Amino acid sequence: MKILVTAKRVEDPESKIKVKPDGTGIVQEGLKYKINPFDEIGVEEGLRLVAKHQGEVVVVSIGGKEVQEQLRHALAMGAHRAVWVNHTGPLDQLAIAGLLQKVTEKEKPDLVILGKQSIDDDQNQVGQYLAEFLGWGQATFASKVESLESEQEKNKVPAVTLTADGKAVRVVREVDNGLATLECQLPAVVTTDLRLNQPRYASLPGIMKAKSKPIEELTPAKLGVDVTPAIQVLKLSSPPARKAGIKVPDVAALVDKLHNEAKVV
Amino acid sequence: MPIVLIVAEQQPDGNLRKASLNAISAGKQLADKAGAELHLVLLGKEPAKVADELKGSGAKAVHLGAAAELEHYLAETYAPAIAALAQELKADYVGMASTAQGKDLMPRVAARLKSAMATDITAINGSGADVTFTRPMWAGNVFAEVKLTTPVKVFTVRATEFAAAAGGQGAAEVKTFAPKVEASKTKFVEFKEVKSARPELTEARVVISGGRGTKGDFKEIEALADELGAAVGASRAVCDAGWVPNDLQVGQTGKVVAPALYIAAGISGAIQHLAGMKSSKTIVAINKDAEAPIFQVADYGIVADLFKVLPELRQELAKLK
Numbered sequence: 001m002k003i004l005v006t007a008k009r010v011e012d013p014e015s016k017i018k019v020k021p022d023g024t025g026i027v028q029e030g031l032k033y034k035i036n037p038f039d040e041i042g043v044e045e046g047l048r049l050v051a052k053h054q055g056e057v058v059v060v061s062i063g064g065k066e067v068q069e070q071l072r073h074a075l076a077m078g079a080h081r082a083v084w085v086n087h088t089g090p091l092d093q094l095a096i097a098g099l100l101q102k103v104t105e106k107e108k109p110d111l112v113i114l115g116k117q118s119i120d121d122d123q124n125q126v127g128q129y130l131a132e133f134l135g136w137g138q139a140t141f142a143s144k145v146e147s148l149e150s151e152q153e154k155n156k157v158p159a160v161t162l163t164a165d166g167k168a169v170r171v172v173r174e175v176d177n178g179l180a181t182l183e184c185q186l187p188a189v190v191t192t193d194l195r196l197n198q199p200r201y202a203s204l205p206g207i208m209k210a211k212s213k214p215i216e217e218l219t220p221a222k223l224g225v226d227v228t229p230a231i232q233v234l235k236l237s238s239p240p241a242r243k244a245g246i247k248v249p250d251v252a253a254l255v256d257k258l259h260n261e262a263k264v265v
Numbered sequence: 266m267p268i269v270l271i272v273a274e275q276q277p278d279g280n281l282r283k284a285s286l287n288a289i290s291a292g293k294q295l296a297d298k299a300g301a302e303l304h305l306v307l308l309g310k311e312p313a314k315v316a317d318e319l320k321g322s323g324a325k326a327v328h329l330g331a332a333a334e335l336e337h338y339l340a341e342t343y344a345p346a347i348a349a350l351a352q353e354l355k356a357d358y359v360g361m362a363s364t365a366q367g368k369d370l371m372p373r374v375a376a377r378l379k380s381a382m383a384t385d386i387t388a389i390n391g392s393g394a395d396v397t398f399t400r401p402m403w404a405g406n407v408f409a410e411v412k413l414t415t416p417v418k419v420f421t422v423r424a425t426e427f428a429a430a431a432g433g434q435g436a437a438e439v440k441t442f443a444p445k446v447e448a449s450k451t452k453f454v455e456f457k458e459v460k461s462a463r464p465e466l467t468e469a470r471v472v473i474s475g476g477r478g479t480k481g482d483f484k485e486i487e488a489l490a491d492e493l494g495a496a497v498g499a500s501r502a503v504c505d506a507g508w509v510p511n512d513l514q515v516g517q518t519g520k521v522v523a524p525a526l527y528i529a530a531g532i533s534g535a536i537q538h539l540a541g542m543k544s545s546k547t548i549v550a551i552n553k554d555a556e557a558p559i560f561q562v563a564d565y566g567i568v569a570d571l572f573k574v575l576p577e578l579r580q581e582l583a584k585l586k
Contacts, residue, residue: 013537017406026407093372094381094415122402122517123384128340128372137451138340140369147507170454174511175365177276181454182339188450194501194518195511230381232412234397239408242543245564247555251577254549255585257565262547264471264526265493265582 001055001162003046004109005079006100007070008036009063010120023235035070038115040077041192044199045142046113047078048158055110056080060103062096064088068215075210076202082215083107087227093121095220095227097129102223104134109187111160111169116141116191127191137184139171141193145179148198159196267301268354272347272361272370273319273327275307277456281315283468284362286432287424289322291389292360294427298392304328304354305437308346308444310336321435328354330444337453338366344373346444351378353442356417360386363421375419382419383411385521387426404517405540424467425523425544459510461497466513469496471526474515474542476500478531478552478571481508485575486530492579498522498542500532516541530571534559551575 011017012032020027035043046057059074061067062085071082085099104112117124131138144159146152152159161170163183173180174193184190202210220227248254258265271292273285289305296303303324307316312329319327330346351359351374359374361367363385375382388399390410397412398420413419466472471493475486481503490497498515499508515522517540527545532538534550534557542548543562550563551571560566567574 011403013404017403019407026403092381094376094379097376117518120403122404123382124368125372125375125382125384128369129376131340132344132373132376137449138369138373139451140340141365143511148505149507168452173365175369175456176282177512178456178458179511180456183452183454185450195505230413230415231383232414234410234412236402237408237410239401239405239543242548242562242564245548245560245562245566247560247566247568251567251574251581254565254567255578255581258526258547258549259585262526262564264547265585 001049001053001111002107002109003049003055003057004104004107004112005042005046005057005059005074006039006114007043007059007061007074008039008118009033009061009067009070010036010118013037013119019236019238023237025236033069035073036115036118038117038192040199041194041196042113042115043074043077043079044197045158045160045192048156048197049160052158053162058083058107058109060085060100062087062091062099071215072210073202075213076207077200078206081213083218084215085218085220085223087220090229091227092229092231093123093125093129094230095225097126097133098225099220099223099227100126100130101133102225103218104130111187112189114189114191116193127189131189134189137188139173139182139184139188140191141174142171142190143174143179143193143195144172148195153198160190267299267357268304269296269299269301269358269360270304270306270351270354270356272359273305273307274362274364274366275309275312275315277458279311279314281318282362282364283429283465284364284424286322286429287427288360288362288422289324290430291386291422291427293323293430295358295389295396298389299358299396300393301357306330306347306350308335308343316439318432320437320439321433322430322437324437326438326440329439329441331441332444332446334446335444339449339451339453340370340373341449341451342447343370344377345447347374348377349445350442351417358418358420360420360422362424367421371419371421378417378419380415380417380419381413383413384421385423386420387423404537405543406536423521425521459512463490464494464496466496466498466515466520467522469524471495472498472515472522472524473528473530474498474500474532475503475530476532477502479503481506483509485572489575489579492582500538529559530575532559533557534562
């Protein structure tokens with residue numbers, strides 16, 4: 001199996017995001033960057049599938065040279081090689097999906113696995129755009145029935161499974177009020193939800209090996225994609241702050257507040 | 266006149282998904298601001314079943330597309346049908362509630378229409394051709410005002426930010442159309458419903474959520490929920506641990522809720538959880554750790570063991586009846 005996975009560079013989800021006073025962006029100072037957590041789950045799932053069925057995991061990222069850090073992270077986890085689409089400046093989901101479409105057509109994987117959303121934009125769009133652009137099937141929000149503390153998880157069993165004839169994947173999806181199961185003919189696009197797996201840590205030998213793994217450099221121009229954004233971000237602002245609350249000494253005081261002040265019970 | 270097309274959703278049980286009514290009211294607001302006409306579309310095997318519920322929503326027309334192939338929702342079969350209708354109507358805006366289906370489907374519709382899309386909009390600004398959307402980023406720590414510059418603009422609506430449109434009888438004209446049906450490379454296998462006698466998390470007036478502090482024991486949370494007719498929610502940690510079903514998760518990556526009363530028991534208040542409940546009207550936090558970040562957003566906090574507080578709270582509340 002050949003699997004293409006994505007590795008977007010995003011702000012560390014634990015970091016405090018502050019908007020610049022003029023609303024033109026976020027304060028970059030002191031921020032740490034990581035691979036998008038949902039993408040990391042995608043890398044892990046790709047590695048598990050390849051461990052079971054043989055093949056290759058190719059990781060792709062789009063951005064300036066700093067995204068090589070995220071590519072090296074995925075390579076250290078065990079991905080075989082990397083594709084870097086070198087571009088600085090804003091990109092919207094149409095452009096990103098357009099670039100990924102070209103990379104996919106070039107690499108011809110059986111499966112593309114992406115995070116369901118990136119934790120900066122929170123758009124939750126690229127996988128679906130990509131599937132439509134390619135004319136492929138899609139299974140978004142891939143999850144599994146077993147918990148992250150199950151035996152299957154400890155044994156790193158892939159949750160995305162190949163059908164007996166090897167021509168399709170079976171994916172359990174997290175949807176409203178339950179779990180839906182789909183079977184997608186290969187090639188297909190899968191996007192990951194949180195509970196698909198627990199990504200592995202990169203081992204020291206893995207980190208050493210990653211240094212010599214190849215990173216191929218491409219550009220939007222080389223791929224023939226116009227990346228002029230169709231989404232203009234006019235202004236960023238902070239959400240209205242909640243007014244400071246109070247601590248109450250006991251349950252009787254709480255019920256009194258809820259009944260007489262907030263009037264919600 | 267510009268056209269706003271809102272996609273309504275039928276649940277697997279055939280009923281209208283309530284969040285559709287919130288998306289319709291966002292569509293009405295958008296239509297008023299853009300000087301447009303509101304149309305609705307519903308696809309399925311038997312969409313006519315819920316058409317009556319949409320007549321009073323202020324829409325000009327409700328378009329029903331019935332086909333046997335549309336019995337089970339698939340993005341690959343629904344997207345061509347909606348995109349084709351949008352093109353036929355010359356729709357300028359296509360939107361839907363930000364449900365699991367909305368999030369799965371609308372980007373595929375947008376891709377087909379070569380359109381830009383805004384996810385989870387919380388406000389509609391401006392008027393005429395200068396309409397912009399406000400949407401959350403970075404787990405709700407930032408709100409962005411965005412302008413989509415493609416001829417057709419696609420969006421999903423955060424249901425908790427818009428009041429539900431009126432259902433029932435009204436002036437909307439119900440029209441049927443033959444949906445464009447394309448072969449799908451994906452097959453529906455099964456849907457396993459997580460059944461609950463309690464109200465839907467996103468629709469409940471009161472939500473009681475448990476976190477790591479419960480150590481997986483939700484008995485007291487459930488008992489209090491039953492006393493208050495509330496929905497039960499959970500933090501990501503307890504869903505990941507498999508203590509409660511995944512669909513109870515409240516947070517940026519789970520359900521976004523905004524009830525009149527939100528009670529967080531044994532939840533520390535990670536950024537991603539706060540993003541899912543910060544818009545609640547009144548927030549109560551119960552936690553043993555006085556430094557837990559949840560207290561920063563809580564209107565009322567109690568620093569104590571939830572296993573002591575919850576039974577007492579239930580008894581005190583019962584006395585109010």
